[in-house]
Amino acid sequence: MLMIRQAWRNIFRNIRRTVLTCTLIASSLVVIILVDTLINSMTGLMVKGITETIEGEAQIYHSGFRDQYDPELYISDPKSIISKLDSDDEIKTYASRVIVPSMIGSSYNSDGVVLYGVDAEKESNTSRLQSAIIEGDYLSGSDRELLLGRLIAEKLEVGIGDRIVITSSEINTNQMIQELFRVSGIVQFGPKELDEGFAFINLSTAQRMFNIGEGVHQIAIRFNNPELANSPDLDIYKTLPSDTLEVKGWLALQPGLGAMLEMTGLSTLIMGTILFILASLGVVNSIFMSIYERTYELAVSKAIGTRPSGIASLVLLEGLFLALISCFFGIIITFILGIFLQESGLSLGVMEFSGVAFPDNIPVKLTLDQYVNFPFYVVLLTLVAAIYPAIFAARIVPAQAVQKAL
Known part of the structure; x- marks a missing residue:
């Protein structure tokens, strides 16, 4: 409990740095959720555009x-x-x-x-x-x-x-x-x-x-x-096909669209990875700055018997708090934007892509799993990013650290 209170106080020693780091992480979370929502909305419209226009399911x-x-x-x-x-x-x-x-x-x-x-x-x-x-x-x-x-x-x-x-x-x-x-x-x-x-x-x-x-x-x-529609277990796919008759779902009828849907999932993963790497670099920088400011304090703590694992745990807790604060505000911002976009839609202008006409306002709908999965990934990756600074802090040699501080 003492370590938790100490980690909480430490992240507020430099308010400006904490705010900037949390802003970076929260912004990454907001962007990846909105991009994922936009891609899901557009792929949903593409599937509906194909199946409801002429092709059928x-x-x-x-x-x-x-x-x-x-x-x-x-x-x-x-x-x-x-x-x-x-x-x-x-x-x-x-x-x-x-x-x-x-x-x-x-x-x-x-x-x-x-x-x-x-x-x-x-x-x-x-x-x-x-x-x-x-x-x-x-x-x-x-x-x-x-x-x-x-x-x-x-x-x-x-x-x-x-x-x-x-x-x-x-x-x-x-x-x-x-x-x-x-x-x-x-x-x-x-x-x-x-x-x-x-x-x-x-x-x-x-x-x-x-x-x-x-x-x-x-x-x-x-x-x-x-x-x-594309399940091979459906009765019509088992009983109707013959030498003179073919029965296919829309994914088999439009293999190009299926490949495109796979690519959209990959593009979301790539963009999310890039954003989270940038956010992780911000976390690493913020925690290292905090460690350098407290080098003397950490050295004294280690000299009086604090285990390296205790120091590493303290740094990881600081990273965890940064991630949780960022996710809290990121979710609030995304929720507010989501309400606005659900009412007004996302205006990208009338366009046509892969034979599907998109409306002027693309309907946007955020789902519960986006509010759960993406913040979880943010917390996990932030902790991963904090591992190296935690190991660095745990390996501080008290004599050398005190000498440098003096």
Whole structure:
């Protein structure tokens, strides 16, 4: 107890040095928590942007279809698959799609698009197609209605109610087909690739148009628990795959995104390491200055019988108190900033990264584990940084120290 009181008094012998050291450590703690929060928020938005836009959390498709998006590789009889999906408690919703590259033209221009035939009702629960409409109406089931991305609509110089001709080839026969549609809605997902390269019609219209009966190219899936989307233990990953059928979660569908998520974790670790090393250098400097100021006192203590372990423990206690004070104020500052950022978000401007459009204000949410884990690491690393000064103090030779002091 006496040693604890002595260590507490020692760190306040030089208030200015203690304040500067604690400020350095607390600032490092605040920065690493906020950076970790920002990275977590952005990666969360990236995953949601991928899974909620078009991809879904998992997909079922004919083997080889995603390699070149060959329209002839379609699921000719999806009824048995759909019945399994309906009976699976893990699955929240799904949407069947026909996907065919096509030419789309107006009176003013033409361009290539990926034409999606979608089930309007199921698609609204599986993707953001309905919520992405910025003008006009969603698909209602009418045979000639069409949704266009905002950028392709601008290129074709068309608006709501204008006529559009879709040119493609019939699956299996390769006969050229042309169909007339009217623009019923304009959609804006955010990523340029989607807004300038996609068009949507009703699923039944696409099936009739391409003469594939009830066939579909893809079934996008969302789960009741999105965190299980990539779990190999899910029933659909065990029972549905076959020689002609593939079932993959979003991480397998987007391996580049998975690698990027791993890199974000590594970048947080690197930044945290750099910040904590800088803070540790400040701790080492502060404790060494304190030791040099008390060289005579430490020498006398050792001369009258204080063990080296006792002196080392005293120095380590001083480092511990510095870390605890720093964490206390660092947590308070982070908590205040967290409340502000949770209400207003973090404004980085509208940007697009890896095919995902980020909003102007990125929502920020601090978690309990950040308030526990990072302060623990700060305390641990501060104690590690204090080991060398503690050993140095414990090895002081009383006679030499007193001679230098005099």
